[in-house]
Amino acid sequence: MVISRPVTGKYRAIKNKINVILFAIFLITPFIRIGGIPLILLDIPARKFFIFGLTIWPQELYFLHVLLLLGGFLLFAVTALFGRIWCGYACPQTLFTEIYDKVARVLTGNRHGKAGASKAVWAWVYFVWAVMSIAFSLVFLGYFKPYEEIIRDIVQGNFLTEGTLVPAPWVIFMIMSVGVAWGNMAYFRENMCRLICPYGRFQTAMLDGHSPIVSYNVNRGEPRREKKTQKVGQHKGDCIDCDLCNLVCPTGIDIREGLQIGCLSCGLCVDACTTVMGKLKKETLIDYRTIEQVTNPEAKIHYLRGRTMVYGVILTILVSVFAFLLVKRVPxxxxxxxxxxxxxxxxxxxxxxxxxxxxxxxxxxxxxxxxxxxxxxxxxxxxxxxxxxxxxxxxxxxxxxxxxxxxxxxxxxxxxxxxxxxxxxxxxxxxxxxxxxxxxxxx
Ligand code: SF4
Ligand code: SF4
CATH class of the missing domain: 2.60.40.10 (Immunoglobulins)
Known part of the structure; x- marks a missing residue:
């Protein structure tokens, strides 16, 4: 399990701001009502979906289909234009990994990695993570069941399906959600990005030569310092092999080995190397570059290209279809x-x-x-x-x-x-x- 080392820098600061906004949105959305209507509520038993003021009924699932297609193509377009910024800056897996990491660092005395803290301390960390998983799952449940009903069922002790000994559906949801959240954060973590998430695997198809990726400047960095035998300055390449880029990485990968599925494009290794190289009065060895710029630093970024234009056309069509359906909707x-x-x-x-x-x-x-x-x-x-x-x-x-x-x-x-x-x-x-x-x- 990777618990990354904290780092400061430009991208860390951007991520902090985005994390606060996203976490606040996650926490408050289930409680927002506009004119008594939930802002977002996917009420599956009632087969009603409330999405930003629009109530989608079972007869109107085409709205949901168009919205899902819109979301999918928006993700493709953003990836082609800006690389995997969804993974690095907006994905719930990334957000919650950072929150759980932060708590672990505080409880273990701001250490990084599992080494350095006793088993008793880690047992405490796992316990606190379990409590957090319950709290977050309750909020998550609020996206599927009105929060008023959740509070009522807890207060009245409605934990079983009426007249049976079978747990109520919301209790089953909670058991599964807590299990997935805790298991994910305590065991899966980076493996979710590296091995399970299909989006990581799609990336090769969605990126092209003009898509930004985080990359290491091999020409300047290599041959790197031989840690065991050379002092800083005794090596030809600029990389001093401090490993900081690897230690701050939330998925524990070494970007110096090239683009990998596990790279979320979060930029934290850029911050790490910027700090290290800054002390040596040199420019960072790791930065955001397009795939073309990795081999040709002078290459220009073209945002308007075949793939992005096709995505633009598809998105325009989907938005128009959605608007048309909305205008034509008879309640x-x-x-x-x-x-x-x-x-x-x-x-x-x-x-x-x-x-x-x-x-x-x-x-x-x-x-x-x-x-x-x-x-x-x-x-x-x-x-x-x-x-x-x-x-x-x-x-x-x-x-x-x-x-x-x-x-x-x-x-x-x-x-x-x-x-x-x-x-x-x-x-x-x-x-x-x-x-x-x-x-x-x-x-
Ligand atoms: S390699 Fe760098 S950009 Fe990629 S996930 Fe790790 S820290 Fe983030
Ligand atoms: S942070 Fe920079 S200098 Fe340190 S190992 Fe990584 S690439 Fe080399």
Whole structure:
């Protein structure tokens, strides 16, 4: 397990600021409500996803698909333009590794690595990490279950599924989340980046000659000092083999061995070498360079290139599709199902009648009253006893109607005719959902 050595410098300072912002976002997001609606809540049992003011219902999962595609291509574009900055500066694995490392350093007396602290001290560290994992998992749970319900279930001791001895789903979630968080931080850590995370493996496909990477200047640095036999200054290359770049690395890799999957592009080894070389009045041997600049230091960075332009076009299309879906969104879900209990009948002197069960969902955050009518101008009439149907915010109602085709028009030749219903929000007639079904005639 790697516990990296602390370092100061330009990139460390940037990372510190970003870490504070990201950690604050992680902690407070589950508690944010705008007009009573969660900012982010993936309510899987209720099959409702609240994302920045948009409530996505099961019928609208295409919004989620477009958002996921957007996120994926944004990551590709950012990687092509700026290298693996997601890994180094924004990935939750990186953020939490730094938090757990910091706690370990404090508890072990600001030491780095496992050496130098007794087993008892490390047992204490593992215990504190477990407590942190529980606390962070509770916050994480708040992204999937409203925090009011979490507090209520804890206070009321609702740890079991009602009427059974099976742990409640949120308790199972907590057990898994704490296990993964603690196991990850106590054992997996850098191996998550080096061996498990697929994104690290994608990087070769996403980087090109103009993508920045962290690299070591072999020409200047080598041959490095022979630590055991040479003093500083007795070697040809500039690298004094102090190992600091390796010790500060959160994944424990030696960047002098070249670009590796484990390199998160975090820049901490740049800070380390800048400090060491600064003392020798020399420039750092490790820095951000494009892959082309590694072999040709004069090479210019071209941000506008084939790959980035393709990503730009795809992102523009996806944003447009998302905006279009958003503008076209009708906050009413409706469906008409033939009512099997009321078969198609002919009432002499009146006309032909069919029964329907109309299902209406309110996808908005306020109560609505809707009116259901056959399409304007069509021959059908609804035999109704009510003028409107009340549906609470986020609610769902079913109503049965008998629809009549008038005798005066005579029986059509076809045994079935299309029928269209409109479901209109009475407070805002522009909000209208159109549903289609068929009207049948008895033989
Ligand atoms: S090699 Fe340098 S940039 Fe890469 S992960 Fe390690 S410290 Fe960060
Ligand atoms: S920090 Fe710089 S000088 Fe020290 S080992 Fe790494 S590359 Fe060499």
């Amino acid at each position: 009413i879900y409706a469906n008409a199902v033939r009512d099997k209990a009321i078969t198609s009948i002919h009432v002499p002197g009146t006309g032909w009648q069919n029964g329907y069960e109309i299902h209406v969902g309110n996808l908005s955050h306020h109560d609505i009253d809707v009116r259901i009518d056959p399409e304007e101008g069509s021959p059908y009439t609804i035999i109704r006893t009510d003028d409107s149907l009340h549906i609470s915010a986020g609610g769902y109602e079913r109503i049965r109607y008998i629809v009549q085709y008038p005798e005066s028009l005579g029986r059509p030749v076809a045994n079935a005719m299309p029928i269209t219903f409109t479901v209109t929000d009475q407070a805002d007639p522009k909000v209208k959902k159109v549903i289609k079904s068929t009207f049948t005639f008895p033989y």
